[in-house]
Amino acid sequence: MYGTREELCVKLENMFTACEPLTLLVWTTDAVLAACRKHNQFPTEEEARRIMKAIGDTHMAVYQIKGVTQVSVNDMLTQHREEANRQVSVPAALLTRVLQDYECELEHRAGQAWAAGRPEPQAVQEARNDVYRLKEALAA
Template identity: 60%
Template sequence: MYGTREELCVQLENMFTFDEPLTLLVWTEEGISVACRENQPEPDVAEIRAVMKAIGAMTMADYRREGVTNSDVSELLARQREAANRLISVPASLLSRVVRGYERELEHRTGQAWEAGRPEPESVQAARKDVYALKDALAA
């Protein structure tokens, strides 16, 4: 299971009777971070929470058979990083159309911010850098 303490308590209450003996093992963000200390770079909060979700999604049968060790946690992080950084092939024309559409959306968001008297959001600035990087890759 994965969630906040309150969410997990509700799930446990629905799964077990109030007098049923249980053993509860808990992985916290700090515990995940410590388990992944050897990984470089160290995991950020988003990666830690993704690992926690993966642990929480384990079936009870798998958990009983295999458990979750520090090396398992570190391996989960490594697999998630590999998946996030995997390379795929996409036709340049398709990527170009998607990038143009996304760039127009970013311009729209910038316009909305300016009309509201706010600066361009940092998230839009970061996304614009991604667009420029993709356009450069397409031009190469």
């Protein structure tokens, strides 16, 4: 499980009876960072949270057999970085069409915020910047 202490307490309360004995192992952001530093890797806070989420998403049967160790945490960081840097090839025409559709959707979201008297969401601004970077790459 992954979440805040409050969220996890609710999940545990819903999953187990009050008298059921449990063993709870906890990974914090600091613990993930320390485990990685011991292997000369230096994740960002965001990467550490992604690793924590991956640990929390691990099926119980898997971590009961394999455990969650410093080595497995470092493997998760390596895998995350490889996935983040993975590149694919797509036809330029396809990417152009998808970007046009996505840009229209972002404009729609910005318009909804404006109509509701709210500022444009940060996520919309960041996504629009991603679209601009992709368009520049296509034009190059």
